[in-house]
Amino acid sequence: MGISKIDKMHSLSKNQQIIFDLIDKSPEPLKAYTILFNVQKKGIKAPPQVYRALDKLVEMGKIHKIESRNAFIACHNSSCQVAKATAFSICEICEKVTEISSAGLSKYLANFKDKDGMKYSKYNLEFFGLCKKCR
Amino acid sequence: MGISKIDKMHSLSKNQQIIFDLIDKSPEPLKAYTILFNVQKKGIKAPPQVYRALDKLVEMGKIHKIESRNAFIACHNSSCQVAKATAFSICEICEKVTEISSAGLSKYLANFKDKDGMKYSKYNLEFFGLCKKCR
């Protein structure tokens, strides 16, 4: 019994699972050292273990890094075509971060060409403003 | 003679000018400690002096921070409405960064509303791909 082949292919390693669970349950983006502190009881003791798991999870599109905050949130948008196209709204007062899922926006950006006619394989967009509660 | 009132209002302080000049001359984004190293001969000796100048220059829209690279480039686009609306293309091989100035893009993003009809006061967009040279 146990885990089937195909499940295994998509499953996370032990550290990855621990760290993903923590991020996924969090209502707010988590920073690497906050994560480290919170998983030390589970045996993850050093920064490289955290950063390695984070790197893999980002690659897989399971989480995203909010670059302007150095923090990580779980993807709630079908893993965003494996992390190639991400957009977020960030409240400048309470720091609430929401992943934006807009067909129009992603279509517009995926097809955007610059002056030289160049198209890009990946983008990250961060909007800033005040959330409902903070207005 | 000297500096008129209005010129003074828009002029940079000594440290700000030194650091802006360095960034403005650079063909590539500069990191804070690279800047520090390069201005030590001019008497700027410690990180806070660099970070303070960078903060002000970003506020003024004279430079932008490339969040995914922790690096700074000079604005070549009328100071981007004082730093409220920025877009860049980043080459994932040579790390060349170019500020994108597209009326269509900035109009689209400035008017973008999310599901709740919320508009944002600010955004930063980073596109990734391969530049002409690296393709």
Add this chain to the structure above:
DNA sequence: CTTATAAATGTTATATTATTACATAGTGTT
């Protein structure tokens, strides 16, 4: 089941990026 390979982990140390805190100096205004 062995062997080979790749992926993940554990651990120590260190590099890089950024801020706090506090003292001092300049600038413009009244």
Add this chain to the structure above:
DNA sequence: AACACTATGTAATAATATAACATTTATAAG
């Protein structure tokens, strides 16, 4: 002069991230 405000200088430290190397675990082939 007195005040407020901005900028600067300096030392120490905090926060974020990676290098390097040893070991273990998982996957795939033979």
